[in-house]
Amino acid sequence: MPSTSHVERHFTAGEAVRDVVIGMSDGLTVPFALAAGLTGAIADPHIIVTAGFSEIAAGAIAMGLGGYLAARGDAEHYASELAREEAEIRTVPEVEAKEVREIFQGYGLTEEESQGVVAALQRRPEDWVKFMMRFELGLEAPAPGRAWRSALTIAAAYVAGGMVPLSAYVLVTDVPAALRLSVAVTLVALALFGGVKGRLTGVPALRGALQTVFVGGVAAAAAFLIARWIS
Amino acid sequence: MPSTSHVERHFTAGEAVRDVVIGMSDGLTVPFALAAGLTGAIADPHIIVTAGFSEIAAGAIAMGLGGYLAARGDAEHYASELAREEAEIRTVPEVEAKEVREIFQGYGLTEEESQGVVAALQRRPEDWVKFMMRFELGLEAPAPGRAWRSALTIAAAYVAGGMVPLSAYVLVTDVPAALRLSVAVTLVALALFGGVKGRLTGVPALRGALQTVFVGGVAAAAAFLIARWIS
Numbered sequence: 301m302p303s304t305s306h307v308e309r310h311f312t313a314g315e316a317v318r319d320v321v322i323g324m325s326d327g328l329t330v331p332f333a334l335a336a337g338l339t340g341a342i343a344d345p346h347i348i349v350t351a352g353f354s355e356i357a358a359g360a361i362a363m364g365l366g367g368y369l370a371a372r373g374d375a376e377h378y379a380s381e382l383a384r385e386e387a388e389i390r391t392v393p394e395v396e397a398k399e400v401r402e403i404f405q406g407y408g409l410t411e412e413e414s415q416g417v418v419a420a421l422q423r424r425p426e427d428w429v430k431f432m433m434r435f436e437l438g439l440e441a442p443a444p445g446r447a448w449r450s451a452l453t454i455a456a457a458y459v460a461g462g463m464v465p466l467s468a469y470v471l472v473t474d475v476p477a478a479l480r481l482s483v484a485v486t487l488v489a490l491a492l493f494g495g496v497k498g499r500l501t502g503v504p505a506l507r508g509a510l511q512t513v514f515v516g517g518v519a520a521a522a523a524f525l526i527a528r529w530i531s
Numbered sequence: 532m533p534s535t536s537h538v539e540r541h542f543t544a545g546e547a548v549r550d551v552v553i554g555m556s557d558g559l560t561v562p563f564a565l566a567a568g569l570t571g572a573i574a575d576p577h578i579i580v581t582a583g584f585s586e587i588a589a590g591a592i593a594m595g596l597g598g599y600l601a602a603r604g605d606a607e608h609y610a611s612e613l614a615r616e617e618a619e620i621r622t623v624p625e626v627e628a629k630e631v632r633e634i635f636q637g638y639g640l641t642e643e644e645s646q647g648v649v650a651a652l653q654r655r656p657e658d659w660v661k662f663m664m665r666f667e668l669g670l671e672a673p674a675p676g677r678a679w680r681s682a683l684t685i686a687a688a689y690v691a692g693g694m695v696p697l698s699a700y701v702l703v704t705d706v707p708a709a710l711r712l713s714v715a716v717t718l719v720a721l722a723l724f725g726g727v728k729g730r731l732t733g734v735p736a737l738r739g740a741l742q743t744v745f746v747g748g749v750a751a752a753a754a755f756l757i758a759r760w761i762s
Contacts, residue, residue: 326593330561333589334582341581350572350761351565351582354754358564361750362557369742373732380733404648407658413651417635420644427638435666501604502611511600519592523585530581 315446319453321497323363327461328493329516331355332486335465337523339479341531348478349469356462364455371447378439385432389425396432397422403435464489483520490516546677550684552728554594558692559724560747562586563717566696568754570710572762579709580700587693595686602678609670616663620656627663628653634666695720714751721747 335352404414421428433439468482491509498508566583635645652659664670699713722740729739
């Protein structure tokens with residue numbers, strides 16, 4: 301069964317993994333780039349550490365709460381569309397039956413060819429609602445409790461990512477030396493993260509690693525140039 | 532036709548709007564929170580402006596390139612799954628026909644009831660491939676050129692959002708006064724943005740406004756406390 305394996309691959313890269321990837325992609329990149337950028341303008345490691353941890357707090361909360369609101373919005377949207385479909389199937393079943401036929405017409409089927417499915421759904425209103433949610437609106441039922449789990453996962457991954465580049469400035473007080481250590485450990489972390497992320501999303505590991513290193517490098521170079529240009 | 536209107540509502544909140552929302556949500560929040568946080572620890576407005584613009588550069592590039600890679604990944608994933616479905620429908624059509632019947636069995640339909648659709652799809656291999664992409668895998672064909680458009684839209688929205696809180700520190704050199712101005716203009720911008728975003732995503736405007744103001748406020752307060760605690 302060749303098709304089962306690619307459905308399963310979608311499954312493996314589930315929602316928790318997706319949230320870790322979202323949080324860690326930015327967490328490894330933005331605090332790193334900010335700290336590297338500030339070394340182009342500021343010689344005091346204490347200010348760089350202060351700015352870096354402020355950014356980690358702000359970024360983790362902005363992304364975490366943003367993820368929470370997005371997930372809750374999705375859940376509310378699903379619930380309101382579900383209530384709407386249920387009402388429509390109860391009150392205007394002939395309109396909904398026409399919509400089912402139109403879905404199949406989009407794939408070149410005549411009314412006669414789709415009639416078996418239409419008639420069968422009309423005999424099962426609950427399955428009909430599920431069918432419309434998925435095939436008319438393209439909506440999946442969200443997992444319960446998803447919003448908070450998503451928020452905490454994204455925020456924790458952002459903090460974990462941001463600690464990597466910042467740790468160098470905490471441990472080494474000479475700013476140029478701290479920058480070199482920060483660049484070294486963060487590029488390794490970005491490469492490892494990009495490789496694992498690539499494997500989970502079907503991108504070859506080496507290419508995934510090069511992509512995340514490239515994004516981190518470009519962001520850090522831009523932050524460095526902006527900071528130096530302003531000073 | 533009650534159902535057409537909610538399909539259209541999905542349409543209005545299209546991909547460009549979604550990208551502006553992604554970029555501006557974080558762009559209005561993180562540079563604001565970082566700058567506000569640093570005023571808890573640093574009295575030099577020049578350092579706050581330097582850190583703020585470095586963050587805007589890093590955040591815009593990280594989010595923009597992140598959006599680019601995500602969109603390109605989606606496009607490549609779609610293309611590879613499309614090639615796979617085309618090959619499977621050519622080489623193992625009986626397996627794919629069984630999968631179509633299984634999709635309908637998930638909605639309580641018997642083999643006889645779905646037979647009309649199965650037979651019709653078997654006569655139209657191209658429509659059959661499209662049907663499997665949408666209904667088996669839940670994948671939509673991505674718009675061509677989407678990846679770069681998405682990257683530039685997200686990055687520009689992030690920069691535009693970040694300019695709002697930072698402008699106060701550029702215009703006013705007294706840090707406490709700049710902080711007050713920054714908080715005032717950013718809270719207004721967050722409320723307006725949240726209200727418009729709410730209307731586009733089906734959330735009442737007032738609630739949308741309160742949500743974005745809350746996220747921005749919590750992120751700024753956390754950054755402020757962290758910066759003060761470290762100093």
